[in-house]
Amino acid sequence: MKNILAFLLLIVLCSANAQNFKPYQFYDKKGKEIKTEKLIKELAEYDVVFFGENHNSSINHWLQLKITEALFEKKNGQITLGAEMFERDNQPQLDQYLDGKFDAKTLKDSARLWNNYATDYKPLVDFAKDKKLKFIATNVPRKYASQTSKEGLESLNKLSAKEKTYIAQLPIKVTLETPGYPEMKTMMGDHADEMKVMNFVSAQAIKDATMAESILKNLQSGKTFIHYNGNYHSKEYGGIYWYIKQKNPNLKMAVISVFESEDPELKVPQKDYIPTDFNLIIPEDMTKTY
Secondary structure, three states: OHHHHHHHHHHHHHHHHOOOOOOOEEEEOOOOEOOHHHHHHHHOOOOEEEEEEOOOEHHHHHHHHHHHHHHHHHOOOOEEEEEEEEEHHHHHHHHHHHOOOOOHHHHHHHOOOOOOHHHHHHHHHHHHHHHOOOEEEEEOOHHHHHHHHHHOHHHHHHOOHHHHOOOOOOOOOOOOOOOOHHHHHHHHOOOOOHHHHHHHHHHHHHHHHHHHHHHHHOOOOOOEEEEEEEHHHOHHHOHHHHHHHHHOOOOOEEEEEEEEEOOOOOOOOOOOOOOOOEEEEEEOOOOEOO
């Protein structure tokens, strides 16, 4: 009997001392933990959901897929997907794949896919294909962002009418009042040339403005548009969110921001934490996909 009691006591002590490894935790804007079931229920009420990501985070991508699957069920299929990782001029190739006219290799050979597409974004695209959902290539072709960074926004006026269809309608408003953009100026340092700074910021702005326009063009009443983008493109309600608000302030939009934490309990960080509607905390040492 004594041996049994000692054994049970050992189990209790081991359990008490065992590390609680949490893979993720969602919080609402007020810093209260929110379960995924409640998160899905709330997300279903929005017109647009921005799901921010750290591009190389395995758990971030897995959660994007699982939340999308759950939201699909909750909304009876009334969702549209879109992503920063696909550029507007590659929409025809993406559509061909979704329609079953292209196989995976043909899509890879004909579109500019990110290097981590196979592990991180293909599951989302294949889910859209399986469920016959629209998947929108929202971003500006990168060559135009590069051109803007080097030559400024004005250089885009020289593009052909066809090329301009891949960019948000010109002129595009660029202001350092947009959340996140002042950080870009700081990154370039105090001695950076003002024109170079604004060209750098403008290159980001045409991405955000183009993605915003792409979302607005593909909104459908009763459907939730889920957009996957780097956390920077929607953090603090800046970037894409900000540009959509300029065009349609009445849309109901939610931002899911992501933060890394060294705390094993994944509590709300004490610094560098500016929450949005929903906030995903993930371990800093979570496995990276590249």
